[in-house]
Amino acid sequence: MKPIVVKKFGGTSVGDLGRIRNVAKLVRSFKEENPDKEVVVVVSAMAGETNRLVSLARECVKQPNPRELDVLLATGELASSALTAMSLQEEGLSARSFDGYLARINTDEHHTNAKIQSIDGELLQRFLATGGVPVVAGFQGVTPSGDFTTLGRGGSDITAVALAAALSAEACYIYTDVEGVYSADPRVCRRVRRLDRVCHEEMFELASLGAKVLHPRSVYFAMRYGVPLAVLSTFNPTRKTWIVKEGELMEKPVVTGVTYRLDDIKVTVSGMPTGGDALSTLFTELADADVFIDVITQSEAVGERMNISFTVPEESSDRVIALLKNLLPRLGASDYSIDRDIAKVSIVGVGMRYHAGVASKAFAVLGAEGIATRMISTSEIKLSVVIDRKYCEVAVRALHDAFVELEPGTEITVGAEK
Amino acid sequence: MKPIVVKKFGGTSVGDLGRIRNVAKLVRSFKEENPDKEVVVVVSAMAGETNRLVSLARECVKQPNPRELDVLLATGELASSALTAMSLQEEGLSARSFDGYLARINTDEHHTNAKIQSIDGELLQRFLATGGVPVVAGFQGVTPSGDFTTLGRGGSDITAVALAAALSAEACYIYTDVEGVYSADPRVCRRVRRLDRVCHEEMFELASLGAKVLHPRSVYFAMRYGVPLAVLSTFNPTRKTWIVKEGELMEKPVVTGVTYRLDDIKVTVSGMPTGGDALSTLFTELADADVFIDVITQSEAVGERMNISFTVPEESSDRVIALLKNLLPRLGASDYSIDRDIAKVSIVGVGMRYHAGVASKAFAVLGAEGIATRMISTSEIKLSVVIDRKYCEVAVRALHDAFVELEPGTEITVGAEK
Numbered sequence: 001m002k003p004i005v006v007k008k009f010g011g012t013s014v015g016d017l018g019r020i021r022n023v024a025k026l027v028r029s030f031k032e033e034n035p036d037k038e039v040v041v042v043v044s045a046m047a048g049e050t051n052r053l054v055s056l057a058r059e060c061v062k063q064p065n066p067r068e069l070d071v072l073l074a075t076g077e078l079a080s081s082a083l084t085a086m087s088l089q090e091e092g093l094s095a096r097s098f099d100g101y102l103a104r105i106n107t108d109e110h111h112t113n114a115k116i117q118s119i120d121g122e123l124l125q126r127f128l129a130t131g132g133v134p135v136v137a138g139f140q141g142v143t144p145s146g147d148f149t150t151l152g153r154g155g156s157d158i159t160a161v162a163l164a165a166a167l168s169a170e171a172c173y174i175y176t177d178v179e180g181v182y183s184a185d186p187r188v189c190r191r192v193r194r195l196d197r198v199c200h201e202e203m204f205e206l207a208s209l210g211a212k213v214l215h216p217r218s219v220y221f222a223m224r225y226g227v228p229l230a231v232l233s234t235f236n237p238t239r240k241t242w243i244v245k246e247g248e249l250m251e252k253p254v255v256t257g258v259t260y261r262l263d264d265i266k267v268t269v270s271g272m273p274t275g276g277d278a279l280s281t282l283f284t285e286l287a288d289a290d291v292f293i294d295v296i297t298q299s300e301a302v303g304e305r306m307n308i309s310f311t312v313p314e315e316s317s318d319r320v321i322a323l324l325k326n327l328l329p330r331l332g333a334s335d336y337s338i339d340r341d342i343a344k345v346s347i348v349g350v351g352m353r354y355h356a357g358v359a360s361k362a363f364a365v366l367g368a369e370g371i372a373t374r375m376i377s378t379s380e381i382k383l384s385v386v387i388d389r390k391y392c393e394v395a396v397r398a399l400h401d402a403f404v405e406l407e408p409g410t411e412i413t414v415g416a417e418k
Numbered sequence: 419m420k421p422i423v424v425k426k427f428g429g430t431s432v433g434d435l436g437r438i439r440n441v442a443k444l445v446r447s448f449k450e451e452n453p454d455k456e457v458v459v460v461v462s463a464m465a466g467e468t469n470r471l472v473s474l475a476r477e478c479v480k481q482p483n484p485r486e487l488d489v490l491l492a493t494g495e496l497a498s499s500a501l502t503a504m505s506l507q508e509e510g511l512s513a514r515s516f517d518g519y520l521a522r523i524n525t526d527e528h529h530t531n532a533k534i535q536s537i538d539g540e541l542l543q544r545f546l547a548t549g550g551v552p553v554v555a556g557f558q559g560v561t562p563s564g565d566f567t568t569l570g571r572g573g574s575d576i577t578a579v580a581l582a583a584a585l586s587a588e589a590c591y592i593y594t595d596v597e598g599v600y601s602a603d604p605r606v607c608r609r610v611r612r613l614d615r616v617c618h619e620e621m622f623e624l625a626s627l628g629a630k631v632l633h634p635r636s637v638y639f640a641m642r643y644g645v646p647l648a649v650l651s652t653f654n655p656t657r658k659t660w661i662v663k664e665g666e667l668m669e670k671p672v673v674t675g676v677t678y679r680l681d682d683i684k685v686t687v688s689g690m691p692t693g694g695d696a697l698s699t700l701f702t703e704l705a706d707a708d709v710f711i712d713v714i715t716q717s718e719a720v721g722e723r724m725n726i727s728f729t730v731p732e733e734s735s736d737r738v739i740a741l742l743k744n745l746l747p748r749l750g751a752s753d754y755s756i757d758r759d760i761a762k763v764s765i766v767g768v769g770m771r772y773h774a775g776v777a778s779k780a781f782a783v784l785g786a787e788g789i790a791t792r793m794i795s796t797s798e799i800k801l802s803v804v805i806d807r808k809y810c811e812v813a814v815r816a817l818h819d820a821f822v823e824l825e826p827g828t829e830i831t832v833g834a835e836k
Contacts, residue, residue: 017477017478021478057500057501057504060501060504061505061507067514068514069500071503071515072496072497072501074496078490078496079474079489079490079493080491083474083478083490085483085486086479086487087478096486097485097486097489098486101564102520102565146519146520147519285595390580405620
């Protein structure tokens with residue numbers, strides 16, 4: 001069996017028929033230049049199609065049934081996989097679309113957010129052995145009874161990485177509309193660095209902290225199964241970012257990248273009793289309500305009372321407010337408040353493990369800009385600060401200037417992104 | 419097990435979200451009024467969707483691969499089945515979409531024109547037993563290896579009738595945008611009769627001869643498996659046409675309906691030798707090229723030479739011309755000609771079996787209008803004439819006036835159709 005590579009093309013890469021034909025040409029070139037390798041293609045739905053289908057369902061009924069929504073959503077990737085297979089055939093390749101059932105992507109029954117349980121790669125392997133190029137519909141799987149499921153956000157990336165793991169592929173290439181992973185958002189920083197290599201842990205933090213190029217779940221999969229992963233542009237695939245094991249990093253800059261998130265709100269519960277089980281009750285109730293808690297900070301106690309603050313995704317705002325209204329008396333707390341105008345800015349880098357003084361330098365940089373930190377959170381390889389939203393861009397630029405070295409030849413200027 | 423009815427809704431009936439909700443209300447009303455019956459719903463793709471997908475494929479590549487085209491086309495009915503199931507749930511019913519795989523509609527591998535080999539109704543039966551309403555995606559099936567197939571023209575009607583047969587349903591209702599089968603096309607005849615009952619044989623002839631309300635293949639299925647079939651309007655389902663066994667017809671009017679086809683061309687091969695195997699060679703070659711031959715007429719021989727004329731669907735025109743060019747020398751024929759400006763007008767009725775003089779009356783009617791017949795073809799229950807296309811409407815009206823009795827209360831006037 002020849003070595004296998006998985007190539008995943010996102011919604012923008014298959015955004016119209018011209019782009020689908022472009023993908024087909026790209027795959028044909030790769031096959032011509034690499035006759036000793038087999039290729040598995042994974043495609044997303046054409047850009048905008050999934051949103052269109054979700055809107056259609058919501059326009060049809062108030063609460064679309066998740067199982068039926070999955071049938072509807074699955075059609076997006078089915079269509080693009082069929083059109084891509086046709087285009088590959090037009091390029092002279094033996095191609096064939098595989099849906100979640102044919103690719104044997106077996107998931108649990110958690111519709112609209114299913115988890116892959118197993119992949120039986122035998123059918124794909126058999127087709128690869130004939131020299132064929134399978135085109136797998138991303139984002140979808142099937143339950144044991146044969147119902148379509150979808151994998152939630154970042155689903156097609158997860159399909160690609162999971163297939164690469166199941167087929168013991170030598171690499172998984174994620175084709176998108178940017179030329180890799182940058183040291184900061186080029187829309188915010190005038191000059192950024194395209195990263196040649198980042199390690200899984202950094203990428204996981206970068207992805208979780210706001211870099212939208214890869215979904216954290218797919219990075220987690222790649223890390224867990226040791227799949228070498230690359231991010232590159234369909235439209236200019238000459239450069240790429242490799243996501244590798246930490247040990248494979250040649251250099252370990254202290255700070256790899258600076259990211260930001262604007263999707264969170266800050267919740268403060270005031271007058272909490274310092275003793276007893278108020279704190280554990282609060283976070284148990286939030287967890288039971290499926291609220292994802294990010295940064296938590298606690299004020300110094302005044303007497304037997306303290307304030308507790310935490311950030312949650314803006315989309316769970318209504319749930320959190322409803323829960324707190326009921327919970328305040330049980331907690332013995334006096335009040336709660338919500339601050340929506342926040343930003344979380346993070347600096348990430350495995351080198352931080354080996355360097356002291358990153359935090360103090362970061363605070364000095366922010367202080368020099370007159371930016372007050374509202375919350376602080378650290379891990380071994382990242383430092384996050386919650387600040388007023390209006391200072392977000394200033395903070396990103398200042399931290400990027402202070403921590404990320406731009407080497408000649410690796411820096412790019414704004415305009416490469418859509 | 420309660421008696422089952424199958425209700426199939428065509429593309430216009432599920433043409434937009436409002437109409438899909440209308441279908442859901444119609445099914446809920448039926449369930450409320452018939453608590454002793456189970457319903458299986460079959461849906462087409464939303465009106466225009468299949469054509470849109472075919473165009474997309476043709477725009478993408480010159481010759482779409484049939485297997486991939488089927489994956490693409492299958493998405494049309496998948497989407498409408500999911501949206502219809504959601505809408506039924508909104509109406510308080512337990513509904514669930516079934517694709518070709520889940521409904522176990524097993525076909526051969528003849529992509530884009532597959533034939534149903536078997537249906538295993540067990541999964542559907544099990545869901546029906548829970549009081550559920552399955553919504554089956556019409557027009558599609560799966561091959562033994564799990565590839566999507568589509569059933570060709572009239573596919574969703576065939577799905578419905580085949581399911582009705584497999585589930586031993588007591589009836590199959592085809593909901594469309596007309597209130598049944600008419601004695602002639604209301605766009606041509608000012609006053610036509612909606613037929614309360616026609617027999618399978620008549621409907622098969624009517625469908626084959628141009629009445630577009632039902633595809634001949636589905637009528638054939640209903641006839642073969644004895645499925646009682648009704649055609650009615652989604653938008654005013656109070657009246658319908660039953661397609662029944664001939665023995666169940668209460669009255670047998672001589673002529674049930676008048677139809678026409680404009681989709682054929684007339685081919686004439688001149689100077690054919692009268693003896694030898696020229697004739698069999700010609701039609702064997704045409705059959706091998708999958709050309710569907712309809713009416714055949716032969717001129718009187720002059721010496722050892724004769725002319726042979728036949729009609730074929732316009733869409734096979736190119737193939738026929740290419741074939742004849744090669745074949746003329748082998749046949750020993752002198753030339754061929756094509757007449758595209760023809761119409762085939764037919765009168766149909768099982769009563770014709772028991773009545774002489776239908777042909778002579780028809781020729782008299784046409785003669786009185788000054789219309790020359792170019793070809794004539796008869797069967798036990800129909801008479802077809804090929805005439806100049808420009809006289810088509812005049813001929814249909816004259817024959818309808820002469821043969822079809824309009825009883826008070828059953829006649830309708832133009833405007834009921836889209």
